[in-house]
Amino acid sequence: MGNVLSLRDFFPVQRGEVAEAVPDYGDELEEGAPMELDTYRGVAKAFESGSARLLAAATAEVPTGGPANLDELIDGLDQLERTAQALFSPLLRQAEAERAAWSEPLIRALEALRDCRWQLMVLRADRERDGEGATFADAEQLRRFLDGLS
């Protein structure tokens, strides 16, 4: 089993900082964009760059079995995505109502968090290479199996 990775090492926004790196959207806000977008763009960049760094670090652990705390990382990323959704949703709703493109960095950040989590789910799935597992040829067999699970 590989090393334990901490989300805190990849998402400086959690420590009250904002990461640089990733696409530079420029200093100027688009005409019509709300002023608070300036702050949220920085947070979005931190989420996007953090996702990329976390995925690279987790992939580097694969030869030794992947990060030891994959379950925790996946759950943590899910929570972080929900937090980002809540943070960005007023602006996303406004941009959608205005059919404006200035919300692109926020959308990219949410997608980066989601896609990073799914890539970690793939790493977790790769650990289960063996084992037969129950096999179903039709929905009725599956239903009976599920009824037996609970």
Place this chain on the structure above:
Amino acid sequence: MPRVRWSRTFEKSFRKLPTAIQDAAFRAVSKLLEDAARPSLNLEKLHASEYWSIRVNAGYRILLRPESDPEGDVFRLMDIGPHDIYRRV
């Protein structure tokens, strides 16, 4: 016709889900057994990966790995989780 195979990883995630999502997952897998090409399943290959996924509902997808055994093709259900869509096409 492809079959589906349960995995421990899938079961772990499945058990944590609300009943309504579990039911939606059952319906999605039932459709997969009938016809994997059904448009509502939105069967997609993950970029640069051997894994595929299908849509459960607007906010969840199932992660699949195609396998084969002497009896034919099998989709192994590997995981299930939130997959929100943020971009309007």
